[in-house]
Amino acid sequence: MPEPHIALENVHKSFGAKHVLRGVDVAVGKGRSLVVIGGSGSGKSVTLKCILGLLHPEKGSIRVGGQEVIGLQGPALDQMMGRFGMVFQGAALFDSLSVWRNVAFGLIQGKKMKTSEARAIALDKLAEVGLGAELADVSPAELSGGMRKRVGLARAIAPEPEIIFFDEPTTGLDPIMGDVINNLIVDSVKRLGATTITITHDMASARKIGDDIAMIYKGRIVWCGPADEIDRSNNPYVDQFIHGREEGPIEIEL
Amino acid sequence: MNFLAAIGSFVFSMLAEVGRVSLFARDAVIRGLLPPWYFRQLLEQIVRIGYNSLPVVGLTAFFTGGALALQIYIGGTRYNAENLVSSIVALGITRELGPVMAGLMVAGRVSAAIAAELGTMRVTEQIDALTTLSTNPFKYLVGPRILAAVITLPILVGIADIIGIFGGFVVGTTSLGFNYAAYVKNTTDFIEVTDVTSGLIKAAVFGFIIAVMGCYHGFNSKGGAQGVGRATTNAVVSGSILILAANYALTSLLFSE
Numbered sequence: 001m002p003e004p005h006i007a008l009e010n011v012h013k014s015f016g017a018k019h020v021l022r023g024v025d026v027a028v029g030k031g032r033s034l035v036v037i038g039g040s041g042s043g044k045s046v047t048l049k050c051i052l053g054l055l056h057p058e059k060g061s062i063r064v065g066g067q068e069v070i071g072l073q074g075p076a077l078d079q080m081m082g083r084f085g086m087v088f089q090g091a092a093l094f095d096s097l098s099v100w101r102n103v104a105f106g107l108i109q110g111k112k113m114k115t116s117e118a119r120a121i122a123l124d125k126l127a128e129v130g131l132g133a134e135l136a137d138v139s140p141a142e143l144s145g146g147m148r149k150r151v152g153l154a155r156a157i158a159p160e161p162e163i164i165f166f167d168e169p170t171t172g173l174d175p176i177m178g179d180v181i182n183n184l185i186v187d188s189v190k191r192l193g194a195t196t197i198t199i200t201h202d203m204a205s206a207r208k209i210g211d212d213i214a215m216i217y218k219g220r221i222v223w224c225g226p227a228d229e230i231d232r233s234n235n236p237y238v239d240q241f242i243h244g245r246e247e248g249p250i251e252i253e254l
Numbered sequence: 255m256n257f258l259a260a261i262g263s264f265v266f267s268m269l270a271e272v273g274r275v276s277l278f279a280r281d282a283v284i285r286g287l288l289p290p291w292y293f294r295q296l297l298e299q300i301v302r303i304g305y306n307s308l309p310v311v312g313l314t315a316f317f318t319g320g321a322l323a324l325q326i327y328i329g330g331t332r333y334n335a336e337n338l339v340s341s342i343v344a345l346g347i348t349r350e351l352g353p354v355m356a357g358l359m360v361a362g363r364v365s366a367a368i369a370a371e372l373g374t375m376r377v378t379e380q381i382d383a384l385t386t387l388s389t390n391p392f393k394y395l396v397g398p399r400i401l402a403a404v405i406t407l408p409i410l411v412g413i414a415d416i417i418g419i420f421g422g423f424v425v426g427t428t429s430l431g432f433n434y435a436a437y438v439k440n441t442t443d444f445i446e447v448t449d450v451t452s453g454l455i456k457a458a459v460f461g462f463i464i465a466v467m468g469c470y471h472g473f474n475s476k477g478g479a480q481g482v483g484r485a486t487t488n489a490v491v492s493g494s495i496l497i498l499a500a501n502y503a504l505t506s507l508l509f510s511e
Binding site: 049052053054078081082084085086088089090092093094105106109111155159166184 | 374375378379380382384385386387388389390394
């Protein structure tokens with residue numbers, strides 16, 4: 001059996017007395033798209049940040065392409081980061097830079113590309129996500145929520161990473177714009193052939209983006225399987241979540 | 255017992271904070287000095303921290319110099335020592351008031367701005383975004399700010415010294431009846447190079463404190479808009495207190511016989 005592109009084994013992460021991840025086990029094959037679903041506070045974002053090296057788990061193993069990520073520092077960590085792209089929930093665009101400089105940031109700073117060359121690629125990537133060159137020089141503050149998400153996507157795909165993470169890509173968008181973003185994600189990822197992990201609680205987005213879906217609850221993966229089997233999972237946690245029922249094994253902390 | 259426990263808890267948390275700030279400052283210096291360097295960021299920060307602080311520092315220095323001249327004159331008349339106004343204004347401005355007043359004014363303006371900017375970047379995940387784009391936030395955000403503050407504060411204080419002494423000169427010659435030439439001669443005869451350089455050394459240290467406290471509180475802010483507000487307040491308060499404490503320590507060090 002080939003080594004998965006991304007593999008998490010028994011990952012634990014606490015913040016003080018709060019034990020957020022309690023042994024996460026999940027694997028993603030090369031070129032596959034995994035969607036992690038779960039309620040607020042279940043550990044989705046923390047899982048993603050542990051893979052990215054933004055948070056350091058106390059226990060467990062995270063391997064990317066067979067290489068252990070936990071404990072990486074300095075140039076080794078920078079090199080690993082160069083393999084990742086990330087679309088943040090609020091887009092996380094740099095307010096002080098224009099739209100095209102945001103998109104070209106990873107090319108200029110990370111890949112040391114010439115500004116003129118990076119601008120040309122940035123304009124191409126903006127076109128790929130449906131944004132015209134007339135927006136290239138405006139400030140991110142002047143963009144709508146949907147446009148910001150598109151710029152965030154363009155920025156993530158510009159350095160052509162082998163792995164892309166999406167944090168709640170459709171949160172805060174209307175259903176139509178959400179679908180537009182989902183389609184853009186599917187198209188961009190297919191074009192790049194990248195491995196992706198998306199975290200969301202939007203089931204329409206999960207079904208559209210994911211090859212596989214994993215459900216996280218109280219810091220553990222309670223179900224993982226192909227996206228088209230989620231309706232037949234026979235897992236009470238998954239059933240409650242995808243149908244949005246109040247009754248069930250998932251305890252809502254009010 | 256509870257009272258003692260509260261004191262103990264306060265002391266421990268304060269020591270832990272001192273440790274965190276020290277480690278942050280160490281990391282900032284080490285990572286900031288190693289390549290890659292971001293010259294564009296450095297220039298931008300030199301303009302923001304140095305050039306944009308000139309009006310506030312200049313005005314503060316002018317009025318401080320003027321008030322100092324008045325006070326020394328009023329105090330000096332009791333002992334027939336009015337003629338010391340020009341020399342004590344020069345000494346007071348270059349050794350103490352120039353660096354301290356400029357430091358405090360820049361702490362209020364720059365430390366708050368740095369904490370608010372980095373704090374907003376933290377809560378909107380822009381700092382995490384930098385990391386995912388193969389850019390070390392310490393090098394890109396913290397290093398240039400610290401270096402810019404350490405470079406520009408001595409320049410600002412040098413200018414504040416000149417404007418402060420000029421403030422004393424204006425008050426001395428227009429309100430207190432001193433002769434122009436005598437005032438200038440007394441100032442230049444009395445002041446020594448070490449009076450000025452000690453103030454500039456202090457300014458560089460204050461610049462480091464201002465930038466580190468702004469970056470530290472901004473970098474570690476959490477909890478949305480309220481967290482950013484708290485970071486801004488903490489940056490200004492801790493920066494100002496540290497400037498005054500460092501001023502005492504540096505004065506003891508630089509002027510001990």
